[in-house]
Amino acid sequence: MVWILSKLQHDIDKLNTTINARKRAKDELEQRYGDIKKIHYQREIELDEANRRAKNILARIGANKDQLKTDKVIKEKERDVINARISEIDKALNELPKKALTEAYLIATTLTKTFSSKEFPDKPFDVLIIDESSMAPLPYVFWAASKALTFITIVGNFKQLPPICVSDDGVSKKWLGRSIFEIIGINSVKDAFNDKRISLLDTQYRMAPKIADILNTLFYEDKLKNSPSTEKLILEDDLSGQNHLIFVNTSSLNPWCSQLSAGGRFNIYNALVSAALAFKLLPHLDIDEKIGIISPYRAQARLIDKIAKDWSIQDRIRVDTVHRFQGGEEKIIILDCVEGPGAKCWSMLDDQRPDSEAQLLLNVALTRAKCKMILVGHKDYLFSSLNKNSILTRIIDLICSNGVEISSKMLVDSYLATDFDK
Known part of the structure; x- marks a missing residue:
């Protein structure tokens, strides 16, 4: 219960x-x-x-509601007519660039635009001129060439860098890693000089003669001439005077070069010296002029760029790799060699390596300078690790004998924290 x-x-x-x-x-x-x-x-x-x-x-x-409904229907029809007319006008406007390009006597464009732009005309050209062709990928060149009816003129320097090909695949290297000059068999000054298809532009207008003379000796077999106007390319500063060629020797501090796991390299001391050079020389340029700093390694270029930002001079300098600097120029160019003890004995600037592009890299780097070419390097290390006949050691010898050599201690005498804070 x-x-x-x-x-x-x-x-x-x-x-x-x-x-x-x-x-x-x-x-x-x-x-x-x-x-x-x-x-x-x-x-x-x-x-x-x-x-x-x-x-x-x-x-x-x-008015009344019925009248408003009627007016609404009328206005909607008028709106539809206006929208249709707008669509016609938009279509006509979109066709105007293509029509203008089709009727133009001269079209200046990039190779990429010849196949990627909707406005690019389908009509072929009588004559095609391709500039800066050494770095043009072969498929781009061939596509543009297919648009020409009578003549093709290829303008470029076979002593400069070919297109960048990141793949190691044989087919990729064959079609994406070679320049048009290799295809037509122009690989040396002798090839160019003896080829009837070639018209040599043998007078340079960019560089001071002292800079051009090094290139003439090492790369162009004394075929290069200087325009009289290049004699006026003089820039005086309180570090090197009017010298066009300067070698900044870092040997006294024996700076180490570090290597990244991905293969890139950087040298903290060299980066400080390169940035300090720019900092010291900028007052000798006009406010709208820049100093170019070139490195063979992307990691070093990024390091220098960060230092420049810390020193608030990033707007007055251009820092980049040799490949990305091709086609550019500045009154002052600083080339940071980067190499030093600490990294394995290998260098992008060693032309004695098999399949090395060192000669092309150095030629591109040196030909960017108009008034001053400044090389930053560990002279003792470079001369001990490279072959005595290497192109880089010969460049250093020519700079030192025809220009001036200074110690990096004049710019950065230590690795103290204060060196990072100008």
């Missing part, structure tokens, strides 16, 4: 709990219903007010 009473009490308690829960739910619903009624009442008042105002407006303009 006790057990039955206990169970009945449990069921009663459970039922009471359910009843209480339902009462609370009912109270909440009644509360919400009351709130909704209030909102509904307020909206009815607002609707009546809106209807009243609408009637007043219609009365003022002398």
Whole structure:
């Protein structure tokens, strides 16, 4: 009996709990219903007010609802006519560039635009001229050439860098890593000189003669001439005077070169010296002129750029790799060799390596300078690790014998933290 009473009490308690829960739910619903009624009442008042105002407006303009509906239909038709006309005008405008290009006597564009631009005309050209062709990928050149009817003129320097090909695949290197000059068999000055298809532009207008003479000796077999105007390319500063060739020797501090796991290299001291050179020479340039700092390694270029930002001179210098600097020029060029003890004995600037592009890299770097070519390097390390006949050691010898050699201590005499805070 006790057990039955206990169970009945449990069921009663459970039922009471359910009843209480339902009462609370009912109270909440009644509360919400009351709130909704209030909102509904307020909206009815607002609707009546809106209807009243609408009637007043219609009365003022002398219109009615049916007339407004009719006018709406008419305006929508007019809108559709206007939109259709706009579409016609947009189509005509979009066709104008292509029409203009089709009728033009001369079109200047990039190779990429010849196949990627919708506006580029389908009509072929009588004559095609490709400039800066040494770095042009072969498929781009061949595509552009397919657009020419009579003549193709290829302008470029076979002594400069070919297109960049990041793949090691043989097919990729064959079609993406070679320049058009290799295809037509022009790999040396002798090849160019003896080829009837070639017209040599043998007079340079960019560089001071002292800089050009090094290139003439090492790369162009004394075929390069200097325009008389290059004699005026003189820039004086309180570090090197009017010298066009400067070698900054870092040997006294024996700076180490570090190598990244991905293969790139950086040299903290060299980066400081390169940035310090720019900092010291900038006052000798006009405010709209920049100094170029070139490195064979991307990691070193990024390091120098960060130092330049810390010193607030990043807007006055251009820091980049040799590949990305091709085609550019500045009055002052600083080439940071980067190499030093610490990294394995290998260098992008060693032309004695098989398949080395060192000669092309150095030729591109040196030909960017107009007034001053400054080389930053660990002379002792470079001369001990490279072959004595390597192109880089010969460049250093020519710079030192025809220009000036200074110690990097004149610029940065330590690795103290203060050297990072100009």
